[in-house]
Amino acid sequence: MSVLTGIGSKKVNMAKKNPIHYLFKAIMGGLYLGVAMILSYTLGALFIDSPEISKLLIAFSFGIGIILILFLGAELFTGNCLTTTIAMYQKKCTIKELIPSWFLCYLGNMIGIVFICVLFIWSQASNPLYDNFLRNINVAKLDYNVIEVFLKAVLCNFIVCIASYAGVKIKDDTAKTIIIFFVIAAFVLPGFEHCIANFGTFALGIAKYGTAIDWSGIPLHTLASTLGNMVGGAFLFATPMYFLLKSEEKEVATSE
Secondary structure, three states: HHHHHHHHHHHHHHHHHHHHHHHHHHHHHHHHHHHHHHHHHHHHHHOOOHHHHHHHHHHHHHHHHHHHHHHOOOOOOOHHHHHHHHHHOOOOHHHHHHHHHHHHHHHHHHHHHHHHHHHHHHHHOOOOHHHHHHHHHHHHHHHHHHHHHHHHHHHHHHHHHHHHHHHHHOOHHHHHHHHHHHHHHHHHOOOOHHHHHHHHHHHHHHHHHHHHHHOOOOOHHHHHHHHHHHHHHHHHHHHHHHHHHHHHHHHHHHHO
16 A cells, blocks of 8 residues: 555645646656547547447557556556555545645646647547548537436546556556556447547547537536546545555564
């Protein structure tokens, strides 16, 4: 638990003492995730006539974004819900310190992924590929039930935090990479909701289609997916993990 606590408290302290630096690390996290989205959606669009292959390619290529964030030292809001919550449980930070760090990370991620996705559409690269593909994704995402979006988001960040924890626990880089790819595919393939990735999806759609699609459902969708991600990371995963690690530490102390 000391490792997770240390990581979490370091993030909160960075956000408090050097917010601009922390914001830019979060922006880089958004950029890396945007790169993964461009790759995965382009692969998916190439196989639009084979939906099963398209979904598999999207699911198993999106993990490169999490790999880049972990290996290159950027910040991701959803993964930080785990480590910073553990730090709060360990009294290394307060909730008043935690919330601003989450806000800065969320804002930076949003800026990064929206910027690179809009830039991609404006570049006209692979433009014909995306005509029906992006429209179908955005229209389907905006035809939603709020409770379902929330629950999909809870499950999404539970899985993302498993990947984040694997990144901390597993030392071998090759094993770490392989496992994270498969774990991330476990949330992408069923269509769970990742609030930061959704910013990228909507940014791609708005930049390409403008007012041709009704975007009025974005705010409520974003609220539901964000709250769901927070619950999935900070409570569904971090809370039982805290008690598990605390129990293990007690057992080690007793045996000594």
